[in-house]
Amino acid sequence: MKVVTPLKSVNLPGIDDYAAQHTTPDPAAMTALVSETYETLDLPEMLSGPVVARLLQTLVHAIRPQLVVDVGTYSGYSALSMAAALPPGGRIVTCELDAGRAGVARRHIDASPYADRITLATGRALQTLSSLEGPFDFVFIDADKVSYYDYFQAALRKLAPHGLIACDNTLREGEILNPDTDDSGTRAMCAFNDAVVNDPRVSCVLLPVRDGISLIRPVS
Ligand SMILES: C[S@@+](CC[C@H](N)C(=O)[O-])C[C@H]1O[C@@H](n2cnc3c(N)ncnc32)[C@H](O)[C@@H]1O
Numbered sequence: 286m287k288v289v290t291p292l293k294s295v296n297l298p299g300i301d302d303y304a305a306q307h308t309t310p311d312p313a314a315m316t317a318l319v320s321e322t323y324e325t326l327d328l329p330e331m332l333s334g335p336v337v338a339r340l341l342q343t344l345v346h347a348i349r350p351q352l353v354v355d356v357g358t359y360s361g362y363s364a365l366s367m368a369a370a371l372p373p374g375g376r377i378v379t380c381e382l383d384a385g386r387a388g389v390a391r392r393h394i395d396a397s398p399y400a401d402r403i404t405l406a407t408g409r410a411l412q413t414l415s416s417l418e419g420p421f422d423f424v425f426i427d428a429d430k431v432s433y434y435d436y437f438q439a440a441l442r443k444l445a446p447h448g449l450i451a452c453d454n455t456l457r458e459g460e461i462l463n464p465d466t467d468d469s470g471t472r473a474m475c476a477f478n479d480a481v482v483n484d485p486r487v488s489c490v491l492l493p494v495r496d497g498i499s500l501i502r503p504v505s
Contacts, residue, residue, distance in 0.1 A: 296493050301336075304494075308336050315365065318393045322360040326386060331359050333427060333453055336495050338366035341425060341451065344500075345370040348449060350422030355379035356410045356436050357428030361390030361403075367425070368399035377403045378417060380410035380428065411435055419443030427453040430470035433477040441486065441503065449502050452477075456497025 311319070323329045333341075341363060345353065349372040355364045358381035368377055381387040387407045394403050406413040410428050414436065424440040426433060433452060440450050455461070455478055457471045464475040481489050481501060489501040 301495060305334075305336055308339050311335050311338065311366075312369070314397070315362070318360055318362060318365065321389060321393075322362070326360060326389060332362050333366075334495065337453065337498065338363065340494060340498065341367050342370040344449065344451065345375075345423060348423055348447075349375070350448075351375050352419070352421055353377040353423045353425070354414065354417065354421050354440065356414070356424065356426045356440075357381070358390045358405060359386050361393045361405075363425055363427060364390070364403050364405075365394065365397055365399060367423075368397070368402050371399075371402055375402065378406055378413065379403060380406050380408075380413045382407070382409055382428075411439060414439040414443075417443070420445035420448065422448050424448070424450045425453070426450065430454065430457075430477075431473040433473060434480055437477070437481065437501070441501075444503055446503065446505065449500060452499040452501065454496045455491055455499040456493060458496060461497075 319332065322332055345367050351374060353367055355367065355377055358364055358379040364377050364379035381390060384407060387405060391405055394400055394405060411432065421440060421443050422445050426436045437450060455474060457474050460466055460468065460471045461475050461478065464472065466472060478491065481487060481499065486503060487501050488504050489499055491497060491499045
């Protein structure tokens with residue numbers, strides 16, 4: 286058999302910037318939300334950003350989901366990005382524990398053309414996931430990292446046969462290569478990534494996009 290040298294990883298210095306420069310930018314309507322997030326909220330780096338937003342929109346556009354669950358609203362960026370790509374009749378439930386962040390998100394959702402498609406559920410995302418009626422067509426997991434496996438299990442239970450789960454930050458800025466770290470979020474992510482790749486119920490691909498996005502689908 287011919288020996289083929291695998292392609293090298295593209296995650297070289299400057300590649301993320303190049304990817305962002307060659308990705309459709311956020312619409313102007315998102316400027317107010319992003320500015321307010323940077324000016325008034327803590328941890329603005331939690332915004333998933335334009336590359337992830339375009340990826341989510343592309344998936345939503347292709348899947349044409351009727352029900353999307355956004356686990357981790359923050360200021361509403363991922364929910365509003367996905368809402369813009371929903372098919373007619375599609376809706377999003379977005380989950381946020383923190384009342385202050387939920388308040389910012391609610392204002393921006395109400396001011397958007399997508400208010401009728403987005404329900405903001407305040408409280409623990411696990412409770413919201415268990416209270417919602419499925420099937421879920423698309424689930425974006427981007428809340429507290431230590432609970433990813435619980436979110437995954439709860440989402441999978443109600444996932445449509447052709448549904449998809451996307452999980453953000455599965456590379457933890459490369460820290461997953463250091464599983465002995467003291468950081469509980471990174472240790473949980475290592476355990477989560479190992480559990481998912483060994484789970485016979487699903488097939489997954491970990492994309493080294495920005496901070497890592499894992500796409501997980503059920504197998505029959
Ligand atoms: C990384 S941010 C979400 C970013 C957002 N998806 C975006 O793209 O801009 C994570 C959010 O999850 C929220 N969160 C943390 N634990 C939660 C829980 N148990 N239930 C619901 N939300 C939670 C945090 O308050 C935070 O706003």
